[in-house]
Amino acid sequence: MIEDFHQLNPYSLEKAEKSRMLTEELKELTRFHRERCPEYANFLETVGYDETKVTAPADIPFFPVRLFKEFDLLSIGREEVFKTMTSSGTTGQRVSKIFVDQKTAMLQQKVMLRILGDFWGKGRLPMLVVDTPAVLKDRKSFTARGAAILGLQFAAWEMVFVLNDDMTLNVDKLREFTEKYQGKRFVIFGFTFLVWQHFYRELLRLNQSFDLSEAFLMTGGGWKKLESEAVSQEEFKRRLRETCGIRHFLDHYGMVEQTGTIYAECECGHLHASIYSDVIIRDHRDFFPLPAGKRGIIQVVSILPRSYPGHSLLTEDEGVILGEDDCPCGRKGKYIQILGRMKSAELRGCSDTYGAEFR
Amino acid sequence: MIPMGLSSDNLTFLVGNLERLRQMPETPALPAFSERAVNFLASLSRLLLRDKRGSVDVKSYAYWIRRASLETAAREGVFQNRLGRGVALHIAPSNVPVNFAVSMTSSLLAGNCTVVRVSAKPFPQVDLICEAINLLLDGECAGMRPYICVLRYEHSGEITQALSSMCDLRVIWGGDRTIETIRQAPLPPRAVELAFADRYSIAVIDTETYLEQNPEEIAKKFYTDTYYTDQNACSSPRLVVWLGDRIQEAREWFWGALGKIVQRDYHMQSIQAVDKYSAVCALGMSRPGVRYVPGDTLVVRAELDRLTADVMDYKCGGGCFFEYAARDLEEIVPVLTKRCQTVAVLGVDRERVRELVFSRGVRGVDRIVPLGGTMELSFTWDGFKMVESMSRYVYG
Numbered sequence: 001m002i003e004d005f006h007q008l009n010p011y012s013l014e015k016a017e018k019s020r021m022l023t024e025e026l027k028e029l030t031r032f033h034r035e036r037c038p039e040y041a042n043f044l045e046t047v048g049y050d051e052t053k054v055t056a057p058a059d060i061p062f063f064p065v066r067l068f069k070e071f072d073l074l075s076i077g078r079e080e081v082f083k084t085m086t087s088s089g090t091t092g093q094r095v096s097k098i099f100v101d102q103k104t105a106m107l108q109q110k111v112m113l114r115i116l117g118d119f120w121g122k123g124r125l126p127m128l129v130v131d132t133p134a135v136l137k138d139r140k141s142f143t144a145r146g147a148a149i150l151g152l153q154f155a156a157w158e159m160v161f162v163l164n165d166d167m168t169l170n171v172d173k174l175r176e177f178t179e180k181y182q183g184k185r186f187v188i189f190g191f192t193f194l195v196w197q198h199f200y201r202e203l204l205r206l207n208q209s210f211d212l213s214e215a216f217l218m219t220g221g222g223w224k225k226l227e228s229e230a231v232s233q234e235e236f237k238r239r240l241r242e243t244c245g246i247r248h249f250l251d252h253y254g255m256v257e258q259t260g261t262i263y264a265e266c267e268c269g270h271l272h273a274s275i276y277s278d279v280i281i282r283d284h285r286d287f288f289p290l291p292a293g294k295r296g297i298i299q300v301v302s303i304l305p306r307s308y309p310g311h312s313l314l315t316e317d318e319g320v321i322l323g324e325d326d327c328p329c330g331r332k333g334k335y336i337q338i339l340g341r342m343k344s345a346e347l348r349g350c351s352d353t354y355g356a357e358f359r
Numbered sequence: 360m361i362p363m364g365l366s367s368d369n370l371t372f373l374v375g376n377l378e379r380l381r382q383m384p385e386t387p388a389l390p391a392f393s394e395r396a397v398n399f400l401a402s403l404s405r406l407l408l409r410d411k412r413g414s415v416d417v418k419s420y421a422y423w424i425r426r427a428s429l430e431t432a433a434r435e436g437v438f439q440n441r442l443g444r445g446v447a448l449h450i451a452p453s454n455v456p457v458n459f460a461v462s463m464t465s466s467l468l469a470g471n472c473t474v475v476r477v478s479a480k481p482f483p484q485v486d487l488i489c490e491a492i493n494l495l496l497d498g499e500c501a502g503m504r505p506y507i508c509v510l511r512y513e514h515s516g517e518i519t520q521a522l523s524s525m526c527d528l529r530v531i532w533g534g535d536r537t538i539e540t541i542r543q544a545p546l547p548p549r550a551v552e553l554a555f556a557d558r559y560s561i562a563v564i565d566t567e568t569y570l571e572q573n574p575e576e577i578a579k580k581f582y583t584d585t586y587y588t589d590q591n592a593c594s595s596p597r598l599v600v601w602l603g604d605r606i607q608e609a610r611e612w613f614w615g616a617l618g619k620i621v622q623r624d625y626h627m628q629s630i631q632a633v634d635k636y637s638a639v640c641a642l643g644m645s646r647p648g649v650r651y652v653p654g655d656t657l658v659v660r661a662e663l664d665r666l667t668a669d670v671m672d673y674k675c676g677g678g679c680f681f682e683y684a685a686r687d688l689e690e691i692v693p694v695l696t697k698r699c700q701t702v703a704v705l706g707v708d709r710e711r712v713r714e715l716v717f718s719r720g721v722r723g724v725d726r727i728v729p730l731g732g733t734m735e736l737s738f739t740w741d742g743f744k745m746v747e748s749m750s751r752y753v754y755g
Contacts, residue, residue, distance in 0.1 A: 039644040046643025046661070047651050064637035071644060284629035286655045287636070297629065316633055342630040347589035347676050348454050 001025075002107070002303055010114045010274040011331035015324055018333060019056055022278055025303045026060045026311060027051055033309035036075035040309040058280045058289045062299045062314040065257055068096040076101045076307045087144040087256040098256055101307040108260030108304055109154050115264055115274050116155055118331075119250055120216050126181050127156035128174070128215075130190025130199045132163045145191060147256045148220055152189060162199070169202040178210045185214050191221035192251075196236060204243055216248040220262075224340050253338050257310045261302040263336060270327050270335035277302040279336050281321055282314070292321040295339060316342050364521040373477065373489040374496070375508030380474065384525055386505045388443030389470035391750045392433040396467045399500040401426035406491040416457045417484050423736040424464055432468075432738050432746070441750040443470025444551070445527030450519075450541055452533040453478035455592065459509065460488050461736060462530055467506060468738075469749035471528060474508045476519075520544040528749055531555065553748055555741055558593035558700035559671045562730055563691065566603030568706025569613065577705065578616035580731025584703060586625045587734065591676035593741075594701045594726075594733040598670065598681045600691055602707065606684045614658055621657045621678060631677040632656035638675035645669070666693050688712070692719055699723030700741060705730040 002025065013021065031051070034041045040063075047061045054060060067073075074081070082105050085098040100108070117123075135146045153159055160177050164170050177186075190199065195217070203210070217240060223233050233251070240246045253271050254262035261277035273279050280289050281296040290296045298319045301312045318339040325332045367377050389396060407413055407421035422428070447466045451459035459477045466473040477485055489509055496504050512518045523529060523544040531541050534557040546552060562584070569577065585595045601609065636651075639661045643649035648664035660680040663670060670681055671694055685691065688711060691702075695716065702712050702724055709727045716724045725742040728735065738745050 042644045042647055042649075043640055045647060046640060046649045048653070064633060064640055066633075066637055067641055067644065070641055284627075284632040284656060287632065297633065314633060314636070316630065318629070342633070343628065345628050345631045345634060345677060346454075347591040 005275055005303065006110070006114075008275055010111075010118055010276070011272060011333055013275045014332050018275060018278070021275070022057045022301065022303065023054060023059075026057055026301055027054055029303060029305070029311045030060055032306070033075045033311070037073055037309050039071050039073055040075070043309075057278050057301050057312075058299075060301060060312040062280075062282070062287075062312050063309060065096070065255070065313045065315050068098060068257060068308075068310070069094040072097060072099070073308050073310075074099045075309060080307070085147045085256045085259065087147070096256060098259075098310065099308050100259075104304060104306045104308075107306065108151060111260040111274070111276050111304060112151055112262065113155050115262060115276075116152075119264055119266075120185060120187065120248075124155055124157040125216075126158045126177070126184075126186040127152065127160070128177055128186065128188045129159055129161045130163060130188060130195050131161060132165050132167060133161040134165050144256050145221070147259060148191075148254070149189070151259050152187075152218075156187070163194070167194075167198050169198055169206075171206065171208070174210060178212065181214075182211060183214065185216070187216045187218055188212070188246075189218045189220075192219045192223055192236065193221065193225040195219060195240075196226055196231065200240055200243065209245075211245070213245045213247055215246055216250050217246045218250040218252065220252050220254065222253075222338065222340065253336075255300070255313075255315065257313055258300055258302040258305065260304045261300075266327060266329040266331060266335070268327055268329050270322055270329070271338065272327070272329075272331050272335045273333045275333065276304060279319070279321065279334055281319060281336075290321075292323055292334075295320045297342070298336075298338070318342055364517050369512055369515065369518055371511040373485070373509040373511065374492050375504075375510070379505060380508050380510075382505060383446045383472040383474070383508075386472050388445055388472070389506070391438040391441035391443070391470050391746055392429070392468055393470055395500075395502050396470070396506075397426070397429050397433075399495060399503045400424045400429060400464060400467065402495050402500060403488075403491055406494065407488065410487065410491070412483075412487055414484060417487060419734075419736065420457045420460055420488075423461075429468070436744065436747060438746070438750075440753050441469070441747070442753055443472070444749065444751050445471065446525055447471035447473050447528040447530065447749060448522050448526040449473065449475040449530040450532060450537065451475055451477050452537070453480050455532075455588070456482035456484035457488070458532055459485065462532065463507070463509075465738060465745035466528075466530070466749050467503075469746045471749060472506050474510065474522060474526070476522070477509060477511055479511055479513060516540075516543060523550075526550055528552070530749070551748075553743055555593075556698075558698055558741065559598075559674070560594050560596045560701035560703065560733060561598040561600060561691065561694060561699065562596035562703040562705070563600045563602060563688070563707050563712070564609070564613070564704075564730065565706030566601055566605045566609035568603075569609050570605055572705075574612045574616035575619075577613070577730065578620050581613075581617055582620045582624070583731055584733040586621055586678055589676050590678055592734070595676075596701075596703050596733065597674065597679070598666075598683065598694060600666075601682065601684045602688060610682070614660065618655065618658050622655075625657060625678070627657055627677065632659075635659035635675050635677060635679040638673050638679050642670065642673040642681070645673075666690060668693050668696050670694065671696070671698065688715060691715075692721060695719070695721040695723045697722035701726040701728060701733050703728055703730045703733050 080101045081099045082102045083100050087096040251265040252262045263271040278301050280299040283290050283296050298315045298317045305311045320337050322335050324334045327335045404421045404425040449462045459475050463475050527550050529552045531538050531554045538554045639651050650662045652660045658678050663683045712727045
């Protein structure tokens with residue numbers, strides 16, 4: 001029962017016990033979705049799922065995350081859909097559609113709050129969002145950026161968007177916000193690239209100083225885009241520390257398909273799995289789980305998805321498990337590093353991929 | 360008439376130049392299998408076969424156009440009343456480097472002034488072949504100069520339009536999307552078009568015959584049919600149909616032997632494992648009766664409990680196979696749709712397949728070849744006799 005997890009500190013379970021609890025919950029969820037989502041039932045038949053052979057979370061079939069782009073997958077009636085989250089595919093083709101009901105939405109919020117609370121303390125904090133309010137315009141269908149912001153909204157005491165619609169920095173709002181919460185804890189949230197481009201660079205250019213020493217800079221969306229501009233994660237932190245006086249960094253890894261169970265960065269720079277979710281790294285050559293230290297394809301399991309079969313997903317990201325139960329920060333569970341999205345395959349053959357050349 | 364919009368600013372010539380391109384509408388067409396064209400291709404063959412830099416695909420192209428092979432092709436058809444149509448525009452695909460030359464070959468033998476647009480993607484094979492062509496045009500084959508332009512241009516509807524408006528024949532490779540895009544440029548009233556759409560291919564294997572063969576040799580052949588082009592050529596089998604009684608035994612040998620070669624020779628990118636697994640899952644979700652066979656991801660396969668046409672929509676490439684155990688050859692009929700190009704056979708009489716095609720009047724199957732032969736170059740492709748289709752017949 002998921003209530004059992006709510007009784008525990010979100011980073012308190014050690015390997016054996018976590019595996020036991022997760023396995024039970026995931027088996028239950030697999031059964032639940034099989035009964036309600038016919039396509040998922042077919043998927044289980046295709047991969048030859050046999051519940052009696054499941055002894056660990058890694059034994060739960062991993063569902064290819066991209067298939068949310070090709071199928072509408074629901075374990076609820078359409079009338080129960082509370083919101084639909086979409087993720088913008090990197091290639092700008094089809095988008096993932098995730099159908100969330102009230103129950104799953106509540107779970108996502110609760111778990112996100114519990115996880116974040118472990119880092120910035122109990123209670124809601126004021127939040128400065130490095131994005132434009134336009135990103136939330138369509139309330140029924142959100143992009144990954146919108147979904148991430150929305151997922152945090154309830155965790156915020158107050159949410160202030162610091163970019164104008166044309167992505168320029170609204171300096172007045174920034175000043176107002178920092179003055180209002182001077183000396184208090186607050187959160188700055190944004191996708192890494194936006195923070196760099198539209199926040200850090202603007203501040204650098206304006207040459208005005210704001211007191212951000214109590215802020216938690218929460219980032220998401222990965223580092224690829226910045227790294228392509230030769231800005232490493234370390235460089236990013238160093239510059240924001242020096243220029244803006246930021247001391248607390250909270251990067252995270254997560255996806256629309258498993259909103260709520262984010263992998264948040266601790267003081268040691270490690271991304272942690274909470275008790276509600278886990279990471280399995282798989283070898284691309286045979287899909288076998290790999291031990292810590294080996295690079296492979298990331299599979300994520302989460303016990304939150306109740307309205308769509310998203311509880312065990314094979315992502316298209318690569319990563320590595322750095323350790324388990326032994327991070328110096330004291331948090332139990334696996335901690336990981338994300339190595340980025342896998343490169344799409346370029347195949348020989350006579351049909352051009354999507355006639356791309358002539359588009 | 361030379362249309363507006365063609366200039367040396369937007370066209371890069373690998374062979375020929377703007378002036379020759381401009382002259383093409385006025386250049387006399389040649390008869391089919393003209394001495395000039397045959398001599399040129401035979402010399403090209405000689406040059407390429409001698410060149411140590413040539414990769415396997417260049418070599419097999421060179422072998423295909425050697426004089427003896429051209430003479431055989433000339434004897435196999437009736438060509439004496441055939442003449443080139445005029446200017447032929449070829450749009451070559453972006454991911455089979457040698458294809459541009461294959462398309463050009465039939466076009467020259469048909470007697471056309473041949474313009475080939477090659478992909479913007481650079482390939483050493485393209486450079487090598489063009490280098491040899493230029494050497495010949497500058498020397499012993501100067502008489503062919505007016506007949507060949509190989510060029511590149513950045514995707515531009517305007518240039519495609521300009522080139523299309525001067526051609527008498529347009530040949531489009533690259534599949535459905537490319538065809539759709541190129542067809543936005545209309546052709547002159549008399550012009551004809553050959554369009555090579557997306558196709559798929561299948562293999563049919565008789566277990567008894569297979570089990571008498573050397574598994575390693577068969578695996579090598581099947582590797583050439585599939586992995587050699589990332590199993591992404593139209594002619595690469597994606598479905599294997601088993602006939603006969605000893606299916607389980609044959610399967611184990613077949614995939615086992617293939618796996619060893621793939622392990623040794625094929626470089627798989629990690630995302631391909633996900634691509635292939637996703638394709639199998641997607642098919643499995645769309646209908647019951649699909650069983651993923653767990654194992655290594657170099658050879659991904661799924662067993663089907665029945666054959667339906669939609670199976671072939673789940674395309675992936677890179678070593679992703681569907682398998683079906685048939686009691687009778689007739690059972691393959693549902694997959695012989697108009698998208699079905701090649702049936703590769705082992706231990707199954709080609710005549711039996713052909714009979715099935717004719718007796719059922721199916722829309723697909725242009726080619727029935729022995730297993731291992733799907734990659735062979737031919738003057739017949741996708742149901743077209745290439746030289747005939749690219750020339751016109753003068754009656755009387």
